[in-house]
Amino acid sequence: MGRLQKILIPFLGLVLAFWFYSARDTFKPEMLRGKRVIVTGASTGIGEQMAYHLARMGAHVLLTARTEPRLQSVVRRCLELGAASARFISGSMEDTAFAQGVVREAQTVLGGLDMLILNHVGASYFGFFDGDVEHVRKLLEINFLSYVAMATSALPMLKESEGSIVVVSSMAGKVGFPFTVPYSATKFALDGFFSSLRQEFTIQNINVSITLCILGFIDTDRAVRAAAEVLQERPAPRDECALEILKGAALRRRELYYRYSSTRLPLLLRDCAAELLDYLVRSRYRLPAAPAAPRPPH
Numbered sequence: 174m175g176r177l178q179k180i181l182i183p184f185l186g187l188v189l190a191f192w193f194y195s196a197r198d199t200f201k202p203e204m205l206r207g208k209r210v211i212v213t214g215a216s217t218g219i220g221e222q223m224a225y226h227l228a229r230m231g232a233h234v235l236l237t238a239r240t241e242p243r244l245q246s247v248v249r250r251c252l253e254l255g256a257a258s259a260r261f262i263s264g265s266m267e268d269t270a271f272a273q274g275v276v277r278e279a280q281t282v283l284g285g286l287d288m289l290i291l292n293h294v295g296a297s298y299f300g301f302f303d304g305d306v307e308h309v310r311k312l313l314e315i316n317f318l319s320y321v322a323m324a325t326s327a328l329p330m331l332k333e334s335e336g337s338i339v340v341v342s343s344m345a346g347k348v349g350f351p352f353t354v355p356y357s358a359t360k361f362a363l364d365g366f367f368s369s370l371r372q373e374f375t376i377q378n379i380n381v382s383i384t385l386c387i388l389g390f391i392d393t394d395r396a397v398r399a400a401a402e403v404l405q406e407r408p409a410p411r412d413e414c415a416l417e418i419l420k421g422a423a424l425r426r427r428e429l430y431y432r433y434s435s436t437r438l439p440l441l442l443r444d445c446a447a448e449l450l451d452y453l454v455r456s457r458y459r460l461p462a463a464p465a466a467p468r469p470p471h
């Protein structure tokens with residue numbers, strides 16, 4: 174019996190490992206050919222790179238952000254790269270009516286929607302929490318409520334196409350990081366909303382996938398300008414990051430981690446050694462020496 178167990182258990186382990194890895198399908202760029210995709214925050218950074226990858230794969234892209242001249246040049250480049258079609262609408266995600274209007278535009282000009290990529294973020298500061306509650310409220314509107322509004326308006330079209338919602342989040346939406354208090358709150362909120370919604374979709378047999386993307390430090394202009402001096406962490410390339418998001422979305426993954434070594438691996442500590450993880454996070458920061466405590470009088 175003992176010997177049988179010694180052979181049987183590793184054998185079962187191998188069978189399970191083989192099944193797990195072989196069952197994971199592989200990405201092919203054709204999966205996104207002809208798909209109708211909205212990308213928010215597409216004027217710069219990761220959103221811009223996702224637009225270019227989608228264009229190369231032959232998708233129809235509808236791009237949005239506030240800065241019209243930037244969007245015009247991204248659309249032009251998408252058409253050069255082979256997009257089936259490329260358009261933009263400019264406006265601010267502070268305005269829920271605008272967010273819903275972007276989704277309506279997909280219905281009008283594309284006749285439906287296969288993928289909604291929610292990626293934009295409002296500007297915030299990288300520093301100690303400054304006590305500005307209005308800023309937290311505004312950031313929740315831009316980074317969270319507009320995501321909720323867009324996903325809700327897009328749901329009828331996505332149900333029809335059995336499409337996908339992609340939510341771009343961050344390590345700062347899974348663990349507490351210093352210097353990102355308001356931002357982090359908005360990213361944790363996204364996890365709560367979309368992970369609960371995914372559960373309900375499963376119960377109701379709604380075949381719309383939700384992919385939550387957990388990103389580490391990425392080399393976009395704004396992030397590097399804000400944080401490169403303080404962080405002892407090399408930022409990962411935005412174009413590779415954008416492609417990994419699209420692969421995860423096309424494969425209908427529930428969560429996606431980029432890069433693995435600075436996201437998935439540290440997160441393994443979260444439930445069993447939270448204080449150690451907090452310490453490791455703090456150790457990635459070059460912090461100014463804390464001001465010396467006043468000396469007690471002799």
Ligand SMILES: NC(=O)C1=CN([C@@H]2O[C@H](COP(=O)(O)OP(=O)(O)OC[C@H]3O[C@@H](n4cnc5c(N)ncnc54)[C@H](OP(=O)(O)O)[C@@H]3O)[C@@H](O)[C@H]2O)C=CC1
Nearest residue numbers: 214216217218219238239240265266293294343391393396
């Ligand atoms: N870079 C990083 O290190 C990390 C990034 N992420 C996530 O990746 C995503 C993309 O980030 P990244 O590419 O670095 O960001 P960028 O700052 O480069 O891009 C942000 C985009 O959002 C748009 N935007 C900003 N404010 C508004 C607004 N009020 N209404 C509508 N659009 C707005 C910007 O365009 P415009 O100003 O023209 O409106 C821009 O297109 C975000 O969700 C971010 O949280 C996650 C982890 C790390």
Ligand SMILES: CC(C)CCC[C@@H](C)[C@H]1CC[C@H]2[C@@H]3C(=O)C=C4C[C@@H](O)CC[C@]4(C)[C@H]3CC[C@]12C
Nearest residue numbers: 343344345350389390395396399400406435439
């Ligand atoms: C456990 C560690 C090894 C992982 C370290 C990863 C750290 C360095 C990563 C994880 C999340 C990242 C922040 C983020 O999500 C988005 C932004 C917004 C941008 O405008 C300014 C930069 C900022 C604050 C990123 C800074 C770098 C962070 C803290």
